[in-house]
Amino acid sequence: MYLADQGADVVRVEEPRYIERRIVGDGAFYTPLLQMTDRNKRSIQVDIKADGGNDVIRRLVANADVFVEGMRPGTADRLGIGYEDLRAVNDRLIYASLTGFGQDGPYSRLPGHDLNYIGIMGLLQIDAQSDRAPSVPSIPVADMAGALSLALGITTALVARASTGTGQRVDAAMSDAIAPWMIMTMAIGLAGQVSDVQEHWHDRDKSPYYNTFRCGDGRDVALGCNEPWLWANFCREIGHPELVEQQHVSGAEREAVHATVTTILAAKTSEEWIELLQRADVPITPVLSLEESYADPHIVHRDLYPQVDTPAGMLRTVGNWLKLSDKRHTIRTPAPAPGQHTDEVLRECGFDEHQVAALREQGVVA
Numbered sequence: 001m002y003l004a005d006q007g008a009d010v011v012r013v014e015e016p017r018y019i020e021r022r023i024v025g026d027g028a029f030y031t032p033l034l035q036m037t038d039r040n041k042r043s044i045q046v047d048i049k050a051d052g053g054n055d056v057i058r059r060l061v062a063n064a065d066v067f068v069e070g071m072r073p074g075t076a077d078r079l080g081i082g083y084e085d086l087r088a089v090n091d092r093l094i095y096a097s098l099t100g101f102g103q104d105g106p107y108s109r110l111p112g113h114d115l116n117y118i119g120i121m122g123l124l125q126i127d128a129q130s131d132r133a134p135s136v137p138s139i140p141v142a143d144m145a146g147a148l149s150l151a152l153g154i155t156t157a158l159v160a161r162a163s164t165g166t167g168q169r170v171d172a173a174m175s176d177a178i179a180p181w182m183i184m185t186m187a188i189g190l191a192g193q194v195s196d197v198q199e200h201w202h203d204r205d206k207s208p209y210y211n212t213f214r215c216g217d218g219r220d221v222a223l224g225c226n227e228p229w230l231w232a233n234f235c236r237e238i239g240h241p242e243l244v245e246q247q248h249v250s251g252a253e254r255e256a257v258h259a260t261v262t263t264i265l266a267a268k269t270s271e272e273w274i275e276l277l278q279r280a281d282v283p284i285t286p287v288l289s290l291e292e293s294y295a296d297p298h299i300v301h302r303d304l305y306p307q308v309d310t311p312a313g314m315l316r317t318v319g320n321w322l323k324l325s326d327k328r329h330t331i332r333t334p335a336p337a338p339g340q341h342t343d344e345v346l347r348e349c350g351f352d353e354h355q356v357a358a359l360r361e362q363g364v365v366a
Helices: 018-022 030-037 053-061 083-089 114-120 141-164 176-190 197-206 228-237 241-246 251-265 270-279 290-295 297-301 342-348 353-361
Strands: 010-014 041-045 066-069 094-099 169-173 210-214 220-224 284-286 307-310 313-316
Touching: 010 053, 030 313, 041 342, 053 083, 066 141, 083 094, 094 141, 114 141, 141 169, 141 176, 169 176, 197 210, 197 251, 210 251, 220 270, 228 241, 228 270, 241 251, 270 284, 290 297, 342 353
Parallel strands: 010 041, 066 094, 094 169
Antiparallel strands: 210 220, 220 284, 307 313
């Protein structure tokens, strides 16, 4: 989605009936999900395991810049479309692989999902309470981080190719992509400030300066006064300058400061506090539901959750999240139906209409 949104001609190659086999439950969420992830793409269906299937793939990559695959390590090689296979067809090709655990290592051939990846990287355990098992995050962190890592790897390889003239392999792993997200936690532990990093993060529940608080109207606000001067702005504006020097107290003192701030913020509505404190240069924002975020004036201005017209009707989607001064991201086309562009793409690759018809008759494409 990231590269397609920025103008790349992305052709999704999927095997026939792929989506039907992947549906979990009633599959109701697949329509809006695919409208977001597959917009601005074309779709071709190829049965790679059929005789001639990998020949179609080779024709597709002959003039392509990038080939992306997400199979377990070794699978593409067995199908005849591995890195060395396709490199022999096009030595300028960027061959990008996204897997759970990477192309090598003890876990590389294991099955996995987001929960497994964040589990082995230490992220899942950080927020776990000592008396119960870790909870499942509401966002697939490793999946999203892995996709961003893949896109960054592809663009890096394309820049390198401009100098070398040759392509290379990009090995992106969803578990690997979590590592740079752990730098804050690692730094806390490596600095020796605390003996238990997990305990340190749990202690943030009583942080008076970086936390969420319930206001008098029952709504929550997010207060982010990490820097001393921001905390000072907050303390002065709420009428308690004596708290300025107590930002980093610990133990019972910390709990007392937290309790004081909790009581103070409960005395006014969230709207009153936000208006008052934002004027005083205090980082405070409302805690919104996703539905409320759709209508937030800043979110609307940044066009982050627009509604778009699709074959399935008007749907909410993710908008232009990456702004470039010389290029405006657009949702050019809705997500295609599976195989919608099979004939079109094959003709672009040099197949004539008789060859396309033969491939369809043989079940190689659909």
